Amino acid sequence: MSSTPSLESEAVAPPAGPGSGWSAAEMMSVAAARVLPDGASCLVGIGLPSTAANLARRTHAPGLVLIYESGTIGAKPGFLPLSIGDGILAETADAVVGLVEIFNLWLQPGRIDVGFLGAAQIDRFANINTTVIGESYRAPRIRLPGAGGAPEIAASCREIVIVMHQSREKFVEKLDFVTSVGHGAGRGSRSRLGLLGGGPSTVITDLGIFEPDPETCELVLTQLHPGVALDEVRAATGWSLRVAARLETTAAPTGQELTALRALEQTRPTGAR
Amino acid sequence: MTNTAVQASRAAAIVPLEVAVAETVHDGDTVALEGFTHLIPFAAGHEIIRQRRRDLTLVRMTPDIIYDQMIGMGCARRLVFSWGGNPGVGSLHRFRDAVEHGWPAPLELEEHSHAGMANRYAAAAAGLPFAVLRGYVGSDLVAETDTISTVTCPFTGEVLTAVRALTPDVAIIHAQRADGQGNVQLWGITGIQKEAVLSARRAVATVEELVEELDPRAGAIVLPAFALDYVAVAPGGSYPSYSHGYNRRDNDFYVAWDAVSRNRETFASWMKHHVLDA
Numbered sequence: 001m002s003s004t005p006s007l008e009s010e011a012v013a014p015p016a017g018p019g020s021g022w023s024a025a026e027m028m029s030v031a032a033a034r035v036l037p038d039g040a041s042c043l044v045g046i047g048l049p050s051t052a053a054n055l056a057r058r059t060h061a062p063g064l065v066l067i068y069e070s071g072t073i074g075a076k077p078g079f080l081p082l083s084i085g086d087g088i089l090a091e092t093a094d095a096v097v098g099l100v101e102i103f104n105l106w107l108q109p110g111r112i113d114v115g116f117l118g119a120a121q122i123d124r125f126a127n128i129n130t131t132v133i134g135e136s137y138r139a140p141r142i143r144l145p146g147a148g149g150a151p152e153i154a155a156s157c158r159e160i161v162i163v164m165h166q167s168r169e170k171f172v173e174k175l176d177f178v179t180s181v182g183h184g185a186g187r188g189s190r191s192r193l194g195l196l197g198g199g200p201s202t203v204i205t206d207l208g209i210f211e212p213d214p215e216t217c218e219l220v221l222t223q224l225h226p227g228v229a230l231d232e233v234r235a236a237t238g239w240s241l242r243v244a245a246r247l248e249t250t251a252a253p254t255g256q257e258l259t260a261l262r263a264l265e266q267t268r269p270t271g272a273r
Numbered sequence: 274m275t276n277t278a279v280q281a282s283r284a285a286a287i288v289p290l291e292v293a294v295a296e297t298v299h300d301g302d303t304v305a306l307e308g309f310t311h312l313i314p315f316a317a318g319h320e321i322i323r324q325r326r327r328d329l330t331l332v333r334m335t336p337d338i339i340y341d342q343m344i345g346m347g348c349a350r351r352l353v354f355s356w357g358g359n360p361g362v363g364s365l366h367r368f369r370d371a372v373e374h375g376w377p378a379p380l381e382l383e384e385h386s387h388a389g390m391a392n393r394y395a396a397a398a399a400g401l402p403f404a405v406l407r408g409y410v411g412s413d414l415v416a417e418t419d420t421i422s423t424v425t426c427p428f429t430g431e432v433l434t435a436v437r438a439l440t441p442d443v444a445i446i447h448a449q450r451a452d453g454q455g456n457v458q459l460w461g462i463t464g465i466q467k468e469a470v471l472s473a474r475r476a477v478a479t480v481e482e483l484v485e486e487l488d489p490r491a492g493a494i495v496l497p498a499f500a501l502d503y504v505a506v507a508p509g510g511s512y513p514s515y516s517h518g519y520n521r522r523d524n525d526f527y528v529a530w531d532a533v534s535r536n537r538e539t540f541a542s543w544m545k546h547h548v549l550d551a
Contacts, residue, residue: 083360085310145358181411
């Protein structure tokens with residue numbers, strides 16, 4: 001997936017680079033949305049993945065089947081849900097099933113095309129940590145929410161897309177805890193572990209896009225977002241970063257994408273009471 | 274004497290919430306309050322806090338704000354769970370304070386994935402000692418959680434993940450409604466509630482309302498009265514979660530809870546005002 005799907009070109013292209021019309025976070029959500037193919041079934045994590053998946057449905061992928069782990073299959077929310085179990089998901093879903101069914105009958109046998117996840121930490125083989133930060137599991141420096149559905153989503157969906165903010169604290173040489181397996185210790189790990197799906201295919205951050213090397217499965221920087229310098233990405237990566245021979249620049253968000261994204265974000269609860 | 278050796282096992286009694294909690298939840302019990310984002314039994318959790326239960330093993334796939342409150346109020350000794358965050362908002366600060374700083378008391382963890390927890394309830398509900406799934410492989414959870422193991426398929430020799438059945442002393446759920454006999458009906462996102470009720474030694478349902486007759490609803494589950502011990506009427510009993518068809522999830526409350534729960538004193542004051550003295 002080294003090329004960006006072509007999108008309806010705008011009469012007036014927005015200026016490139018954050019600070020000139022869009023933010024790095026917006027670029028990340030837009031780039032993540034573009035990865036999702038129309039018509040695919042997509043198991044959506046809450047937060048950044050949900051924002052991007054809902055953006056995809058409003059732009060190039062109206063036929064994207066959104067599946068939330070609450071058991072809502074084919075949800076079509078008119079606004080951004082805060083949780084994976086908001087009422088709007090059940091009201092608009094093609095089917096609502098129980099949790100034993102969603103995990104055992106839909107996820108486990110590999111029926112779902114894309115698992116769309118976030119992470120607190122990631123390593124060079126796209127294994128992810130959402131459990132603890134710190135040396136000790138029993139006495140962590142920061143206790144994170146934990147696994148949720150992620151270990152089995154990462155194992156069984158046909159492919160995995162990960163979206164997360166990038167920094168040296170998040171892109172680490174060694175995870176504090178392996179919650180969910182990406183490509184394990186590299187090529188061959190997934191088949192040795194007996195994992196059904198293909199594992200992570202794309203990692204999208206606020207700086208660029210990474211894809212696993214076909215030979216080693218190590219993440220390679222394949223796209224820089226407009227206005228981002230390669231040194232910035234290296235500085236925000238905790239291992240010796242590999243860069244694609246042909247490093248491309250991500251297409252800037254189109255006016256249509258930004259309008260759709262901002263309309264979505266406006267529907268997010270603010271906590272104002 | 275006629276031949277009447279067969280006895281009815283149980284039928285849900287319709288009682289006030291205080292009675293249902295006092296009869297079923299005791300210090301040291303393993304207690305599961307289920308409801309996956311939807312139909313979370315907040316009123317029952319608050320009643321457990323008011324009755325000052327202690328040393329509980331709290332079981333819930335997504336601890337959510339209700340277990341943040343129960344942990345912060347000192348009800349829990351141990352937590353069995355799979356995702357302990359404030360959905361879409363961030364951390365559960367009382368849960369984090371207990372794990373990171375032992376406040377108000379240390380909290381033992383038994384941690385799983387959602388698939389593992391769902392299968393553990395289903396195994397217990399089916400009267401089996403464990404469940405089989407494809408899960409956890411390669412995850413560090415395997416080394417930290419002793420209720421995750423492996424089993425070899427007797428037909429193919431394949432090694433699969435096994436998780437131990439989970440049998441709470443009491444399961445508590447919230448549902449939309451019950452009839453006068455204590456049959457309980459719920460719909461919308463039905464989560465793991467049926468399995469949780471059938472896995473537990475004792476079971477309680479709080480409901481939005483009692484009705485004459487449970488007319489059919491699309492996608493509804495009906496739990497027959499003999500699957501439950503008590504039914505209590507608690508309108509709005511899932512707030513700030515929601516009861517599909519009755520009220521909406523108060524997302525603003527979930528966002529606002531972040532600030533309330535971040536600080537021990539603010540939290541204690543909020544709980545006194547809204548739960549203990551309510």
